[in-house]
Amino acid sequence: MRNVRSTIALALIIFFSCPLYGALDREHIVVLLSEEGGAYREFADGFVSRLNADLADPPSVDVVPLKDARFDKWRGSAAPRAIVTVGTRAAQETYIANVAVPTLRVLVARAAHESWNRPGNNNASAIFLEQPWDRQFDLIKRILPAAHHVGVILGPASRQDAHEIKRAAAQRELTLHVREISRADDAGSAFTDVVADSEAVLAIPDPVVLSPNSAKWLLYTAYQRGIPVIGFSRAYVNAGALGSVYTTPEQIGFQAARLVANAMHDTGWTFGPAVYPEYFSVAINRSVARSLRLEVPADEDVLRKLNAPEVSP
Amino acid sequence: MHRIGVVCCLFTAVTAFADNESPPYATEADFLTDVPVVLSASRLKQPAADAPVSITVLDRETIRAAGVIDVVDLLQLVPGMQVAHPSGAQSVATYHGLAEEFSRRLQVLVDGRSVYLPVNSSPDWSNIGVALDDIERVEIVQGSNAPAYGSNAFFGAINIITRAPFLDRGFYTRATAGSLDLRNLVVRGTGSLGKLDTRLTGQFRSDDGFDAHHDSKMLRMLGLSSVYAPDANNSYELQLGYSGGTFGVGESVGVDNADKVDPGRDAKIEMSWGLLRWRTILPEDAELQVQYYRNRHDAQDRFRIGPISSIIGVPPGLVPILLGGEPDQYLERGMYDGVAKRDDAELQHTVTLLPEWRLVWGLGARIERYTNPMVYDRDDAVIEQSQRLFWHTEWRGSSALVFNAGAMTEHNGDFGTHTSSRLALNYHATARQTFRVAASRAVRMPSMFENSVNLRVRFNDGIVADEITHSADDLEPERLRTYELGYLSEFPQWRVVLDAKVYREYLYGLINAVTDYFYPDPYVHNGALVLQNAGDVRTQGLDLRVNWRPQPKRFVTFQYGYEEVSGQYLRTRNPDAYEDASLHAPRHTVSVLGATPLFAGVDGSLGYYFVDKMRWNDVIDAQSHHRFDARLSHDFVAYGATGEIALIVQNVTDSQYGDFRSENLFARRTYVQFNMQL
Incomplete structure (x- = not known):
């Protein structure tokens, strides 16, 4: 029962909070973690801290574990401006859900990333796990x-x-x-x-x-x-x-923050080609x-x- | 062999079943999850430049290039080591000479399990329980290693390390045939079931031995090795094995009338073993290892000699007159007949106390039981219990200085408590040049045979007919003091390593079988052999190894040993006669092995061996000899299998020499070998 209640509560929060952000006209992005904690959280912490440090008007960031993701809600006006998937499962689920939002995949291998690119779909970019x-x-x-x-x-x-x-x-x-x-x-x-x-x-x-x-x-x-x-x-x-x-997850977080900042200000929320870790x-x-x-x-x-x-x- | 085939098939099934589908790409888990700590600081080997002793490592390429048929022959590639074959069914290896048919002063370990036999006071090299194909490498500690491995490692220790089962998969077979009617077939299956890797090796081997003796042998071996690693910090190892067959024995060297009292015959000898080992990584970079093993050696060698009249060469009617009324009769004999069991448990803790200070220490206990009514003249088992405490520490005083110290204290019910110890200082004069000063003292407890032998011939009514061999009542452990100065130099630009040492060894209280002509002997007044402390021996010399290895499969390795032995020890009593110890070690020992790929898929190697004249047994001299061995092999790939066909010629020039003794003519031997991995 408690699980059901908390799921309902979370759904309500997501439901009500999304239009709220839209109403405030503040950019909103989702960081989708394959799992809670560990390296995924380490990435998210690095990412958010660097984003807040680098940008005067940082977008609001929702850090959502995959188990709580509601892909069906991320459409139309409720859709975030971008999704950063963290880990292989988050990238794969987002790909399967065919969410039409610019996506940056991190903590994914190059082969995995390339296997999930639909022809003509340039929405997904990545920072690979591998070093060049x-x-x-x-x-x-x-x-x-x-x-x-x-x-x-x-x-x-x-x-x-x-x-x-x-x-x-x-x-x-x-x-x-x-x-x-x-x-x-x-x-x-x-x-x-x-x-x-x-x-x-x-x-x-x-x-x-x-x-x-x-x-x-x-x-x-x-x-x-x-x-x-x-x-x-x-x-x-x-x-x-x-x-x-x-590259540590935190270092990837820094690079992802820079890519998101660029996308927000310079390229109209496109991430460009996938890249190797810079740091x-x-x-x-x-x-x-x-x-x-x-x-x-x-x-x-x-x-x-x-x-x-x-x-x- | 049929049974081995069935078990191997089972492994294929297991392997196929366990072959899980992997995701088609790497995931973050591959980058972020822990890998089992293989080389924690405390577990790292000492590089040769930091070690307190000289160590020769024979790797798979060297083993392959050497073209040997038996494991023991690899030891010719160790500076200062000699290998010989008292018979086709028996081999002996020693370091700096001073050995007879049995080398009593070298420890041999197979994956940490001692195969030193109390029965012979030596390892049985003909029945060592390891197929050459399964060996990953052999590490030979040159010089006393009693402080690390205990009393049996008096002159050195030989560690035979087999391949981890994970490293081989599927089926492998090797067949060798050739001179001495050698037939050798090895079949191996390796597979995994989850985190359990297992290897099963079967071997059949037979040959006819030297022409001069009844020394053919036939051996069957089956060995299982499993490693289970449930998580990153723990691994469990299980080894089980059986190796047994018939071995031509008898006609012992130096026995008068050998054909009558010790006739050539087949003994049935079986070895079996089991080993369990648990290794765990502890916090703070420490490691704990607990192991237990049991060896069993079961030999059947009952035979009859006689009748007495024919042995002593008198008419049957004279026998009762000469022997106090005993009728002419056949006598029961059985030198090797008996069952030996060893249980050994050991705990070892390795810890890094400070970044520059490592310590390994441990405790062990052993029980040996040997029932051999003929040798010990008693029906029940001789039991020997011993306990040991050992430690070794390495302290890096600075980047240029490394101190090593270690000791083993052994307690033996009959001989009390003794400690072997070692101290070494390594000075890195430059990054590539090291000088080593080392001193050690070692104690060798008399083996069970030396301590308890009571070999006599009894008439059928139980009355003693002849005293043969006995232990002296005042037998004491042998003691060895060693001093050495080592020099190790690496020339990475030329891929050359030079390892040299000069040494002086003082052996006190050497135990020898002394013929005492006045030993009370009821009828046959020829005295008896008494195992006693017979004298002191000093050895000094040089061991040198130069290794040039521009590529893993292209190398030349040169070994040289120079020895000067002085001293004497008692050979006979009443009258007393002494043996000149200098005769018992060769002045020069040389071995060279070169290997190179020749052209596409064809590899060649050439070995040269020289051993100066030396006396193995008190009564025979082996002359100096040169020998060239050659090996030519061709790799192939066919039907998804890889393989190799090889031609091995030992003693290419056919310089027939007496191996151990003059009748053992080692002529040119040719073998064809074929192996295949599926």
């Missing part, structure tokens, strides 16, 4: 200058990036050792093969290749051979990767570096060499 390949290979060059052979394992979701990955590696005169797999069962032998041929392994997000369980074995196999792994998240560094370049951090596992006898420059130096933009407070 150039940035990742730059990291390898900075922290492993002696490595010339880099291994990658690709799966069905990342196979499409093979060309881009090869280009980025070739530009930096790195020899790439690629192993493609199509079943999670082949991950272990692929790790062994790639580690045997490489001086560094770049972990690439692909659910068929790297689950938390299989990541453990990649790290283990590579470490036993003295081969450093470059991860794609902070978690990989904590677990034993040598280093990662990654990023670098993490190096110093214990692993020492154990592998690698001399890695300080985090700040690496970050500076990667041309990370400053985030003003």
